[in-house]
Amino acid sequence: MTTEALVRRPTFDRAWLPKYGVYAAIVLLVLYNVAFTPNFLAWSNLRIQLVQVAPIVIVALGMALVIGTEGIDLSVGSVMALAAALIPLYLGYGVIAAILVSLIAGVVVGLINGVLVARVGLQPIVATLALFVGGRGLALVISHGQLKDVRNDDLIFLGSGDFLGLPMLVWIAALLVLVVAFVVRRTVFGRRLLAVGGNRAATELAGVPVKRVLIGVYVLCAVLASIAGLLAVARIQSSDASSVGLLIELSAITAVVVGGTPLTGGKVRVLGTVAGALLMQLVIATMIKHNLQPSTTEMVQAVIILVAVYAARERKSR
Template sequence: MSATTVSGRLPQKARVLKDIQNYGVYLALVVLIVVAVALNTSFLSASNLRVQLFQLSPTLLVALGMALVIGTEGIDLSVGATIALSAAVLPLYLGYGLGAALALALLIGAVAGAIGGSMVAFARVQPIVATLSLMIGLRGVAELINGDAAKPVTAQSLLSLGGNSAAGVPWMAWVAIVAAAVVAVVMRRTTFGRQLVAIGDNRQAARLAGLPVRRVLVTVYVISGILAALAGVLVVGHGAEADPANQGLNMELDAITAVVVGGTPLSGGRVRVLGTVAGALFMQLISAVLTQHDVHTSYTQIIEAAIICGAVYVSRERGSR
């Protein structure tokens, strides 16, 4: 084989990989929807779409924060526990009004994120270690506050936020849509977004260039904590109970999956907000399709694992180039 043929094939492979990275999740989402409709003509019914949006919204909120963290070449394993802690605290202060309880829940998320971010930025602890310790500790605090049994929530203002709709779209979904729009603007139009990407691409170079590396890192983890706490508020409002022992479990894995499938590389240096939205939607719909057709949970997990491995492989190819 001639050198010209080899050199001609390599760019073609690179172009194919780039197209998969940029557009693969959107194509996969379209194919999935077509298959789902072919198997079940009522899949796109208003009632089914509302159910999917209810289930998608908390995961999407957490995934948006996770995308920012991964963009800095970090990881946040504490988001599920942050959901649990905000869920535990929220019912205790609903008597002061939804605004006060919501503010406290978000403050807790911000503090949790600040602790994790400070460990990463100032103590230079590996993100997976820092947030793993937080994951364990915050979940324990949440269970101590809430007790062994789930606590019912009867505040109508919170139940309305978690269960009502506007223009046929659940309020939960509107919250997630607004959050996605804000994150997209931050990443595309602000200095902070450019600094975040630069830090994820090469932290040492960003430090030498005079960028506020520590401040950006802490801020990113704070944002992740706030979005996780907001997801916890929505989970409590939708489920009408606070159950920190179960709420938020494995949410960090769902969020990481959505981010990776959406095309954000684990090596940092890039954040794909729209891709994260599409990734979260894709994983939600594929789980729903398999569940609706009585596919055993074991097979569902195997299929999802294969999708994650494929997405990580494509991400690795980007990093290797």
């Protein structure tokens, strides 16, 4: 017989690992690098690390939202390629027009993903697989499979410029982190998103327009990916649909999972996701600095992902 007594949980339990493990790991790695890696704290090094991690953070933010609804979006890399392919095409109409067009491409892809998931009822992994394959194909068709140089001062400023001593890329990524954190915490949309991920049937019965929420999440994710795509063009000053955003979906999912967002939905850790991306970047950088094989790096990444997933599982099965 159930009693009315509260079921109290110890305040310090195994839940700390998925919650704070990623931060602890970052601190450890930073300490290690400060001690053993020459020039780790040099500004030029930190700057490179931040610029490299910025697009992953931006894509991972959208991925975190999708995963929060118990979904997944494999098409983010293709969306980046699509956005990148469109930039040189429309740059003639001005930089604003080119950016708008690539963002609209993101909206369209997001709508397709969202409708396939929410209305047609496909599993997210299958629905987004379609555009994972088709999106990059379309990008290659648009760009005729050629690498195009992009020389536009405004874009170059976005990709390589500084503002108050920090790269623009980092500012943009930071701003988007704040926006997404705000959306999750403060908006009706954000709260509904978590409820959909937590229990879709219950949320539907409560009168929440679940399908609209899901479509919105996929659109937001694709728009964030298209921002990452156009920033990639701005940084490397060329557009190459065959390489932009390649395999980024895996980095993004890794960042989300390592950051403590459960794949089972109902919870989104925005700062954790940022930390997850930073951690993976730090791991790779550390390995490279110490001349380890890329294959070793990959294996270490795999171990970190397994630890993160295992930690999340333990918390779930209390």
